[in-house]
Amino acid sequence: MKSSTVGRFRSLVVITALMAAMPASARAEDIVVSNYGVSANGMPFAVALKKGFFKDEGADVTGILSSAGGGTTLRNMLAGSAPYAEVNPNAVIAAIQQGADIKIVSDNVLTVAEFVWAVKPDSPIQSPKDLKGRKFGYTNPRSTSLALATLVVQSGGLKTEDVEMVKTGGFGEGIPALDLGMIDVAPIPEPLWSKYQSKYRAIARAADLLPPIANVVGVAAGGQSAAKEDFVRAVIRARRKAVDFMRQNPDEAGDIVAEAYNLEQDVARNSVRYLVNATTDGIQYWGTGQIHLEGLNRAIEVQKMVGAISGDIDAKSIVDTRFLPDDIKAMK
Structure with a gap:
């Protein structure tokens, strides 16, 4: 083996070893967000990505995968081993009832004010x-x-x-x-x-x-490594920072959304402004991640009404709050 080849081989071994030693939270990961690039629910993720909030919090999010519905989102998450997904509650409940090992880990959009x-x-x-x-x-x-x-x-x-x-x-x-x-x-x-x-x-x-109704939630699969659990925590923190940024800087946030969603600037700005100011019984549209049980229970009853889900569902049993920051761990 030539010396140059040996050198390249040794370098490859060193790089591979370093990559293996890196914590998963520092590795590149995708997340999955229902209707990202189309619906308003996922807008904070565009802001978090553009402003570098994911990396600031220790989550190297390389891509945000979109899908056209809740069931598709969960299948994409589980099939691709994405650590985190945002999806509507009825898809989560249906998957859990079919045996999927997943939990709601954040309450992302607390009302249906976009309608x-x-x-x-x-x-x-x-x-x-x-x-x-x-x-x-x-x-x-x-x-x-x-x-x-x-x-x-x-x-x-x-x-x-x-x-x-x-x-x-x-x-x-x-x-x-x-x-x-x-x-x-x-x-x-x-x-x-x-x-x-x-x-x-x-x-x-x-x-x-309409009263506050849980709109979309963050979910994570069970049995993940400690590093991937840290990644999920970092994603939740980064999204929370993005929501705060959007409330304080709606026009700049609107410009970011315009680019990510391929919208006219005035349309995106107007949409962000409307939703950051929209409150339902004092509850804001984009939440911090803190679980609002009343809204989640309301979502369950609404979906039962149209046959999207069935059976008795204990909302608390499908929630895991350990990924949330300490100040919002308590359920509301």
């Missing part, structure tokens, strides 16, 4: 009381949008059978369906609402109409 239900400007519908006999859009069966649509209808003193529920397949698809008259009311969540609000008229806003 607005809108009509065309010339529509005679002024409020949920006027929905009888109307076509009400929702995305897919057993979805959060269907559950919330049911609550909106009930808020107007009506029953679900008093309206015609129409599946559109997605929020983006609901907008042309509204334009074409296929539906009379469409759910338009942020940041879509900030983009299209000049074109439509809101008849209901979740922030004003």
